[in-house]
Amino acid sequence: MAGVRAKQKEKTRRMLISAAMNQLSAETGFASLSLREVAREAGIAPTSFYRHFRNMEELGLTLVDESGLALRQLLRQARQQIAKGGSIIRVSVETFMQFVHDHKAIFRLLLQERSGTSRDFRLAVAREVSHFKAELIDYLVDEQGFTSAIAELQADAIVRIVFSAGADCLDVDNEARQKITEDTIQQVRIVARGAEATRRV
Secondary structure, eight states, X not given: OHHHHHHHHHHHHHHHHHHHHHHOOSXXXXXXXXXXXXXXXXXXXXXXXXXXXXXXXHHHHHHHHHHHHHHHHHXXXXXXXXXXXXXXXXXXXHHHHHHHHHTHHHHHHHHHHHTSSOXXXXXXXXXXXXXXXXHHHHHHHHTTOOOHHHHHHHHHHHHHHHHHHHHHXXXXXXXXXXXXXXXXXXXXXXXXXXXXXXXXX
């Protein structure tokens, strides 16, 4: 019975996470979400919400953590594709942009809370961005042979470029999104060439 209850509790927790994600939009930020409405969409009583999260902020922090993990997993898969041939920059940027397109609400959450009023949210988003950056640094050092100093500068520039481009892609049509994606690929290539030139100095 304990195992059944644990599975049901996790299922309800996932339903609350999905309900919160579904309600996020360009017009509705996380701060505007109602606990009562999230619980209603998840099909539970509002009082039952507290069996899964202490408050709405804890739910929001969970969304940030899960979105960061999902993005990192996608980019790891993208790097695995490189072994089959293809440009690491093109595959990585296209994967990132596809993530933004498929998860607009959660990417909006990351952007909004990165400079929001909640310190816990700001720190959580900063942590996810730092994880993203750290994996890129490891790749540049281990696979490309850059020093840690140059890899850190290159990774920071790339992350700033792609996150800004992702924000630009949120409210555009497919043609504009493709244009932004191609421009971003070229911008990242310029950064990579600059890093390579710096290494040779």
